[in-house]
Amino acid sequence: MAKEFEKKFVYLDYNSTTPLRDEVFEEIAECISAGNPSSPHWSGREARGYLDSARGRIAKILSVDPHQIIFNSGATEGNNTVIKGIAFYELKRGKTPYIISTKVEHSSVIRPLEFVKAIGGKVDLVGVDKYGIPDPDDFVKLIKKNGKPSLISVMHVNNETGVIMPIKEIVKIAKEHDVLVHVDMVQSIGKIKIDLKEIDVDFATFTAHKIYGPKGIGVLFVRKGAPLEPLLHGGKQEDGLRAGTQNVAGAVGFAKAVEICTAEMKEEMDRLSKIQKLFESEVQKIWDVKINGHPQLRIPTTSNVTFTGIEGETLLIALDLEGVAVSIGSACSAESKTPSHVLLAMGLTPEEAKSSIRVSFGKFTQEEDIEYTIEKLKSLLKRL
Ligand SMILES: Cc1ncc(COP(=O)(O)O)c(C=O)c1O
Known part of the structure; x- marks a missing residue:
């Protein structure tokens, strides 16, 4: 040396x-002044074209239906939407929300879980071993002890250590017990192959700025039929799950970023x-x-x-x-x-x-x- x-x-x-990658920047620049994708006229049609195409490109990479892709502002919003959205869904039905997660989640999961507790819900956090890995059996033990939870939420890859979690086993346990499951895939996309046909999650969160895309754009995958109360109320955008005019250029940037990352992975x-x-x-x-x-x-x-x-x-x-x-x-x-x-x-x-x-x-x-x-x-x- x-x-x-x-x-x-x-x-x-x-x-x-x-x-930001140059190739992503170039695609963003092309549609940065696109109109409102909800408008019925030519300007809206053009914007909708960009948005639909971006949705389709991301859906293809994840092996899901384009309608299951909900654009939002990033993974903090995605994680909040799933955790609070499930809690509100349960509360509306007169039930007490109960969520199982782990002690090593990102703050955008930990803080909403604290909020769920503060509004009367119940939360259990599974511990990890010295390598940072939770034991899937601990989820089974908690379900046996406390009954069926409203949601299991676990990250795919830890942002601080890079440790890969046993999500296949945890998702299998969730399915065996008929429990909804959410995986934060922010740190795994572009690094580990993700096929949501194989990993049967109900919700998954992604963000573009960890894969050389722009900041302020994320994707929430919601399996068809999965219950969820929206966090934002307003227009009917994104299947009624995320009101507000979409970030068209961000979505296009996300699509380009995820395509390149996957190809080069x-x-x-x-x-x-x-x-x-x-x-x-x-x-x-x-x-x-x-x-x-x-x-x-x-x-x-x-x-x-x-x-x-x-x-x-x-x-x-x-x-x-x-x-x-x-x-x-x-x-x-x-x-x-x-x-x-x-x-x-x-x-x-x-x-x-x-x-x-x-x-x-x-x-x-x-x-x-x-x-x-x-x-x-x-x-x-x-x-x-
Ligand atoms: C694992 C994980 N989840 C969620 C987030 C939040 O993502 P965003 O910056 O898009 O809100 C991050 C960002 O550091 C992360 O590493």
């Missing part, structure tokens, strides 16, 4: 967001797997570190590392000053001083959790970026 490096900017925070994940191995082997040579998460059941774009005796936040700031962008926990919780709930659930002490950073790789990450980061880490760790 060369000794001298010029200062440069290295982005290793792809799990927070990804840069195998090759890109193989390449990033080498990048991840390089980073993890090099970082172990320079400090007493622990790589968090399962050694195999982990996507190749994420490394969560505990640097013994080092404050993660200080390391993040020091790296930033050297031009290297990483993260502590998820971007959404980065401003809070509390240690990551994901790492705590995996059995790390608060001190260990606070000594951890997340490094995430993507399209523009090259070996030289890893070498630069390791070189900077080496000198910073000595100083800190």
Whole structure:
């Protein structure tokens, strides 16, 4: 590894967001001034054409019917819609909502679950092992103990550790017990093949900005006939499930982004797997570190590392000053001083959790970026 490096900017925070692809930008630019897709005239017809085509392209990738694709503003909205939507549906029928989820979900699932509890619902969170993986049997035990829940909600890939959850087993359990199931697929789409004909979920949430698409556009997959109260009331857009004029250009951008990601997935994940191995082997040579998460059941774009005796936040700031962008926990919780709930659930002490950073790789990450980061880490760790 060369000794001298010029200062440069290295982005290793792809799990927070990804840069927009040029090809996506070009398609967005084509329809950015499209009209209102609900208008009955020529302008509306043109906009509707763009929107319907985007819906069809996304549906094809996910192997679902286009009518099951609901466009919204992103995965925070998608997760809120499913969790609160099911809770409101139950309350309207005079029933107490009961939702089972896990302790390692994204805040856009955890916070709505807290809201459900606050309005009188019941929530159980399944724990995880030291690798960050929940035991599917724990869902069965809870169902046996407390009765059939209104919903099981579980993420496909954890945003902080990259750990892949046993969703096939959990979905199977949900189906065996006739329970609705929701999977947050934000961090798996474009990295793991997703075929919703094979994984029989009732709801799935996606967002474009994690796959080189624009921010502020998401997709909620709703299986036909699945009950759900809309979060937003107003117009009849999106099958009555999401009122408000659609973000046509965003939807087109999402379609393009998901097409490219899917086409490049195998090759890109193989390449990033080498990048991840390089980073993890090099970082172990320079400090007493622990790589968090399962050694195999982990996507190749994420490394969560505990640097013994080092404050993660200080390391993040020091790296930033050297031009290297990483993260502590998820971007959404980065401003809070509390240690990551994901790492705590995996059995790390608060001190260990606070000594951890997340490094995430993507399209523009090259070996030289890893070498630069390791070189900077080496000198910073000595100083800190
Ligand atoms: C697992 C997971 N779910 C949901 C979200 C929220 O997505 P959005 O930014 O589209 O609201 C994120 C974003 O970090 C995420 O990683």
